[in-house]
Amino acid sequence: MNKKYAIEVPIYSSSIEHLIELNRLEDIDIVMYGGVPNSVLNGGRLNLFLDGLFIWNRLLFSLTKKQLSKALSKFYNAVTKANQNGIPFRIAFTNMFVSQEELNEENLYPVKWLVESSQKYGVKNGIIITNKLLEDFIRQKYKDKLVYVSSCTKYYSPDKVLTPQETLSMYLEDSLKYDFIVMTPQDSRRENLLKEVLRASMCGVTAICNCWCAFKCNSYHHYKCFSNINKKSLLNIGYTSFPFLVNAITFQMLRGYKCPLFLALFQPFRNVHIEKTAKMQLAAGIVSFKVGRGLGADFLDRLVSLILEFKAS
Secondary structure: OOOOOOEEEOOOOOOOHHHHHHHHOEEEEEEEEEEEOOOHHHHOOOOOHHEEEEEEEOOOOOOOOOHHHHHHHHHHHHHHHHHOOOOOOEEEEOOOOHHHHHHHHHHHHHHHHHHHHHHHHHHOEEEEEOOOOHHHHHHHHHHHHOEEEOOOOOOOOOOOOOOOHHHHHHHHHHHOOOOEOOOOOHHHHHHHHHHHHHHHHOOOEEEEEEEOOOOOOOHHHHHHHHHHOOOOOOOOOOOHHHHHHHHHHHHHOOOOOHOOOOHHHHHHHHHHHHHHHHHHHHOOOOOEEEEOOOOOOHHHHHHHHHHHHHHHH
């Protein structure tokens, strides 16, 4: 049975047991997503802070092979349990920069494993993607065995902040190629643009409900920074964690004066902001939601309540 609403949630943001419970609701599908520990293909978040890993023992020293092995086991166990209970998983391989040399068996093993898990448990897993070289390689190898999602990280330019009309054209072009397009955090707050994309899109449209990026923030440089940093393995990062960390934090601070992320540190503002955004998205016609990896990732239960309240109204 096809359910009306879908919510894409970060791995480890809620217990698998709770996600299974939510996935049993009549009108809501739960989809889980995240990066693979230490992968050079991750892009949306720093590997240093990635999904469920703690940084405190890695600021001064490299991640050990034992720690990495444990993180990978935790990752595959979580995805397996989700798949066994009817919850698909989408790998967030959103690095902007991928070389031919990186398209090797080791780096792409998680995709192979995910396709095999799809076949084993009868769910259709997917990939969230930015880089065309990586996308073409995976499409050629796995065809329609995956759900293909165009990452929100694609809809930026290094030279300027794109206008809503410019991103609209990009969304509609990509809607002919993907199963889902994910609108940027900024565009996910533009009600009229949401309606325009929904009206003309040829594929599913996903909006981010806990979206903090300021309208004047060119997030291209945020994602570029993270894409480059993730090329360095956590197994040998060692003391070089510091310049990487300073680089990322400095970049955030320089744009902080105009970024609502800093206001989001205050819980009352955070809850009001996300709730207002989600209600607007529902009214605009959004049925596919993404809970971003960041502040507000714990908003899932309230989002489910808002969806059920809207449906009943």
